[in-house]
C-alpha cells in the first residue's frame with residue numbers, strides 16, 4: 001500500500017497552499033494531495049455564477065509567500081483560480097495532486113503510528129482496488145481519467161500525518177429551503193452553486209432570493225449581463241459596505257517598491273483595517289450600525305428606505321459583513337433596474353412570487369441564493385484504534401487539531417477576515433509540528449482532552465443561518481487557550497507562528513494509545529506541558545508555563561511591528 005509522510009485532502013486554496021508550505025519548509029517530506037473533484041481550486045472552480053468574486057481583498061486572501069499582482073483588490077473568480085493554479089505550478093505541487101479521489105474514511109492505528117485512508121473514485125462512484133487507473137493532471141488542472149476498474153476492496157493509502165484542507169461546505173448541494181408553491185413557477189429556479197452554463201437571462205426579469213454575499217454580487221452582475229430587472233428578495237437585511245475595487249495605496253506602493261515588499265505592506269495595512277472594523281463592530285455595535293446605514297444611504301437616491309432594507313436586526317459582524325466593490329449594488333439600485341424587497345414568501349405563482357404582504361414580484365427566472373450546507377472534514381469518517389470519532393464531541397486545539405485525534409490537522413479559515421490568513425498560519429504550524437516530531441524522534445502528536453468542565457461552544461461563532469443549521473455536528477471550541485478560537489490574525493500570528501507547540505499536546509512514540517493521555521489541566525495562567533527533552537516515550541511533566549493570566553489578550557501591535565519588519569526584511 002502506498003505510504004506518504006503527509007496526505008493533504010483537498011486541492012482548493014488551502015490544500016495547494018499547504019503543499020507549497022510543505023515544499024518550502026519540509027522539503028524532505030513526501031506528500032500527496034487527494035481531491036474529490038476533477039480540477040483544483042475548490043470554491044474558485046466550483047462557483048460559476050455571474051460576477052463570482054472574492055468579498056475580501058486579495059492582498060489578504062492571497063498567500064503570504066505569493067504576491068497578488070492583479071489590478072483589482074476584489075478579484076473575480078477566474079482570476080483567483082488562475083492565481084491558485086499558477087502557485088501550484090510554480091511550486092511544483094501539481095504533480096502531487098490526484099484528482100477524482102474522495103477520502104471517505106480514515107483509520108488511525110497507534111500500533112503503526114499511521115492513518116489508513118479509504119478513497120472513493122468519484123469518476124465512477126465506485127470504491128475500487130488500489131492501483132487502478134491514475135487520474136492525471138492536464139496543463140489546465142483538469143483531470144484526464146483513465147477507466148477505473150471496480151474491485152472488492154477499497155483503494156487505500158497510508159500516511160503519517162493527515163492534513164485536511166476540505167473547506168467547510170458540501171459540494172454536491174447548496175442549501176435550498178422549502179419554497180412554498182415552487183412547482184407552480186413556470187421558469188427556471190437556479191441555485192448559484194449549480195449555475196447552468198446555458199442560462200440566458202438577457203432581457204429577463206429576475207428575482208434573487210437572499211441577502212448574503214452571493215445575492216449582493218449577483219444583482220449588479222446580472223444587470224450588467226443584460227437582465228431587464230433584478231429584485232433582491234430578502235427575509236431580513238444584511239449589513240452592506242461599499243469598498244473600492246482597486247486599492248489606491250497598494251497601487252502607489254507597487255509602483256515604488258519591489259512586489260514582495262509592497263504586498264507585505266498592503267497585506268498588513270488591510271489586516272489592520274479589517275481588524276479595526278471588526279473590533280469597532282463588536283465593541284460599539286450601535287455606532288457601527290448607524291455608520292454603515294449612513295454610508296449606504298449616501299450612495300442611494302434620496303428617500304431610499306434604508307430603515308427597511310438596510311437595517312439588520314442583528315449587530316454588525318454577528319453575521320458576515322457584505323462588501324460591494326465600488327458600491328456596484330447601490331449604483332444599480334439607484335438606476336431603477338434593480339430593487340430590494342424585504343418580506344416573506346407567501347407562494348410562488350406561475351410567473352413570479354407573491355409575498356405575505358400581498359405584493360407580487362414578477363419573474364422569468366428565480367435565483368435561490370439561499371446559502372451553503374456546512375460539512376466538517378469533507379464528510380470523512382474517522383476512527384482511532386477502531387473507535388469512531390464523534391467530531392461534535394471533540395474540542396478543537398488552536399482551531400486546527402482535535403483532542404484525542406493524533407496526527408491530524410484541519411484548515412478552517414477566519415470568518416471575520418480572509419480565509420488564507422489563517423490557512424497560511426495553520427500550514428506553518430503543521431510544518432513546525434512535523435519538524436518537532438522529527439527532532440525528538442516522536443512520531444505521534446495528540447492534543448490532550450481539556451480539563452472536564454471546560455465550557456465549550458461551537459467552533460464557528462457566526463450566527464448566520466448556515467452555521468446555526470449545522471451547530472449540532474460541529475466540533476467545539478473551549479473558553480480558554482489553547483482551545484479558544486480567537487478569529488484574530490494578530491493574536492494567531494503570535495500563537496501559531498511563535499507560540500509553543502507542546503502546550504496541552506502529547507508527543508509520543510508509536511504504540512501508545514491516545515486514550516492513555518490524561519486530560520490537560522488547562523488554565524490561562526498555566527498549563528501542563530510535555531517535557532520533550534526526554535528521549536523515546538516521553539514522560540508527562542507538569543511544567544507551569546509562565547503565561548500571564550491575561551497573556552493572550554495583551555496588545556499585539558508591538559509584535560505585529562516586529563512581524564512586519566521581519567517579513568519585509570525576509571524579502
Ligand SMILES: Cc1cc2nc3c(=O)[nH]c(=O)nc-3n(C[C@H](O)[C@H](O)[C@H](O)COP(=O)(O)OP(=O)(O)OC[C@H]3O[C@@H](n4cnc5c(N)ncnc54)[C@H](O)[C@@H]3O)c2cc1C
Pocket residue numbers: 009010011012013014015034035036037040041042043044047053054055056057061101102103104165166167168169171214377378379380411413417418419420
Ligand atoms: C462563493 C464564495 C465566495 C467566497 N469568498 C471568500 C472571500 O472573499 N474571502 C474569504 O476569505 N473567503 C471566501 N469564501 C470562503 C472560501 O471557501 C475560502 O476563501 C477558500 O476558498 C477555502 O479554500 P479551501 O481550500 O479551504 O476550501 P475549498 O475551496 O472548499 O476547497 C476544498 C477542496 O477539498 C475538496 N474536498 C472536500 N472534501 C474532500 C474529501 N473528502 N476528499 C477529497 N477532496 C475533498 C473539495 O472538492 C475542494 O476542492 C468564499 C466562499 C464561497 C462559497
